[in-house]
Structure formats: structure tokens, C-alpha cells
Amino acid sequence: MIRKIIKIDESKCNGCGLCAAACHEGAIGMVNGVAKLMREDYCDGLGDCLPACPTGAITFEEREAPAYDHEAVMRAKALKESIEKTLFSGCPGSRSKAIVREETSEPVQAPAAAPQKAASQLMQWPVQIKLAPVNAPYFDGANLLIAADCTAYAYGNFHQEFMRNRITLIGCPKLDEGDYAEKLTEIIADNDIKSVTIVRMEVPCCGGIENAAKRALQASGKFIPWQVVTITTDGRILE
Numbered sequence: 341m342i343r344k345i346i347k348i349d350e351s352k353c354n355g356c357g358l359c360a361a362a363c364h365e366g367a368i369g370m371v372n373g374v375a376k377l378m379r380e381d382y383c384d385g386l387g388d389c390l391p392a393c394p395t396g397a398i399t400f401e402e403r404e405a406p407a408y409d410h411e412a413v414m415r416a417k418a419l420k421e422s423i424e425k426t427l428f429s430g431c432p433g434s435r436s437k438a439i440v441r442e443e444t445s446e447p448v449q450a451p452a453a454a455p456q457k458a459a460s461q462l463m464q465w466p467v468q469i470k471l472a473p474v475n476a477p478y479f480d481g482a483n484l485l486i487a488a489d490c491t492a493y494a495y496g497n498f499h500q501e502f503m504r505n506r507i508t509l510i511g512c513p514k515l516d517e518g519d520y521a522e523k524l525t526e527i528i529a530d531n532d533i534k535s536v537t538i539v540r541m542e543v544p545c546c547g548g549i550e551n552a553a554k555r556a557l558q559a560s561g562k563f564i565p566w567q568v569v570t571i572t573t574d575g576r577i578l579e
Contacts, residue, residue, distance in 0.1 A: 344385040345405045350374050352397035355473035356466065362392035365413045366420075372526060373474040381406040382413050420517075461503040469511040469520050472527070479531035482507040486524065486553045487539040488546045494575045495539075502539055502569070513548025520549065524556035528564070536566040542578055 348359075348368075355373040367382035368375055368389060375397065377383060385408065390398050464478045469486075485506040492498040492510075509527075511520055528536070538553045540546040550568055557566055570578040 341407055342402060343405055344400050344402050345380060345383050346377060346387060346389060347399050347401040348375050348377055349397045352395045354395050356394060357471040358392040359389040359398055362389045364388060366416055370470060381409040384408045458499060461499040462508060464507055467508050467510050469509045469523055470516060472509055474526045475530055478507055479527060481532050481534060483535045484533050485537050488512060488541050488549050490541050491539045491571045494573060495571045496575060511549055514545040520552035521555040524553055525559045528556055528562060529560040533564055536564055538568045540570055542570050542572050
């Protein structure tokens with residue numbers, strides 16, 4: 341049938357992923373850092389993705405395309421929700437626990453002056469692995485930090501000790517769909533990466549980001565210095 345459907349100009353796409361997030365039907369996906377119309381029958385032709393695109397890469401066109409399949413979209417959404425619930429239940433990494441801090445008998449005194457605010461050490465945007473463009477200029481000659489997103493919350497001096505002078509990529513293998521290895525392989529293989537630092541939490545599910553980074557280093561065919569740092573859930577570096 342002839343109907344209105346979106347068209348993506350990949351030459352204009354900057355890989356931000358905002359269109360994929362705006363598409364409630366799941367018709368758009370990110371492939372190798374570029375937005376693609378994955379399922380024509382998932383596109384309802386209403387264009388929620390158009391205003392989300394900052395580069396004007398998405399337009400409408402009228403052409404031969406399968407009819408919008410609302411039932412298929414609903415089944416796909418239900419399956420996704422079911423998978424997410426299954427992955428979340430029973431994981432040792434989500435086990436609740438209290439963190440006991442050492443108490444002091446000394447009275448708390450007000451400081452003479454307000455403490456100086458720590459400056460952000462973030463060197464680029466976006467930071468999400470799935471949103472980062474593969475060939476961004478900031479990857480050239482970069483020391484790369486691949487971090488589980490919880491690490492910055494758990495470790496108090498994360499900016500100064502890990503992000504400083506590094507390009508930062510973050511992700512959560514438990515919550516994000518798919519595997520990071522392919523995207524990370526492209527970034528490492530296609531750019532002049534000087535070193536790779538992997539920072540993960542001690543919880544078992546966080547091993548996914550470490551494994552993906554290691555496989556990417558191996559698949560890239562390059563010999564690059566790398567290290568893994570593990571953060572405990574109470575905010576220490578695991579020796």
C-alpha cells in the first residue's frame with residue numbers, strides 16, 4: 341500500500357539516538373551509531389521522532405510500505421517488558437544492604453568558609469556507549485574510560501581519579517539492550533585510542549561491561565594498554 345512513512349537521511353545523522361528514544365513503537369534503532377528504520381510495519385507515520393532529531397535527518401515520504409501493525413507493536417512491547425522484568429528479578433547485584441559509616445564522637449563544626457566545589461572533568465557528550473558516534477573527533481589520541489554508570493555514584497572522587505584527561509563512555513549491561521562489544525570494537529578499531537581503563541562495580545551483573553570491553557580490545561586487532569578497576573558498593577576501590 342502507498343502510505344506516509346518516515347525517511348532517515350543517514351548522512352545527516354549524528355548518532356545521538358534521540359529519535360529512537362522518541363519512537364514509542366520501536367520502529368527506529370541505532371546500528372553502528374546511525375539511526376535506521378528497523379521495522380516499516382512498526383512506523384505509524386505520526387512522526388514523534390521528527391521534532392526529536394536535532395539535525396533534520398528525518399522527514400516524511402509517501403511510498404509503498406507495509407501497513408502499520410499495531411498488534412505486532414504491542415506484542416513486541418510486551419515481550420520487551422517481560423524480558424526486562426526477568427533480567428531484573430533475583431540478581432545478587434540488586435540485593436539490599438545498609439552501608440555502615442564510622443561514627444565520630446567529635447562535634448560537627450561549621451566550616452569557616454564554604455568548601456570549594458569540585459569541577460567536572462567530563463570531556464565530551466554524549467557519554468552513553470549506545471549514543472556515542474563511532475568516529476567522533478574526540479576519540480583521536482584519546483585515553484578511553486569505559487565505566488559502568490553506577491561507579492560514578494559509588495566512588496566519591498570519580499571525576500578526578502578516572503574521568504580527568506579521559507574520554508568517558510558509560511553503560512549498564514543489566515538495563516541496556518544488546519551487547520556493547522560491537523560498538524566498542526568499532527570505536528577502538530577506527531580511532532587512535534591510546535589506552536583503555538575499565539571501571540566496574542563489584543556486583544556480578546557488572547561483569548558484562550568488562551567482558552564487552554575485553555572482547556572489543558581483542559577484536560580490534562590492536563595492542564593497547566588496558567586495566568580494570570573494581571568499585572565496591574560502599575565506595576572503595578577493590579584491591
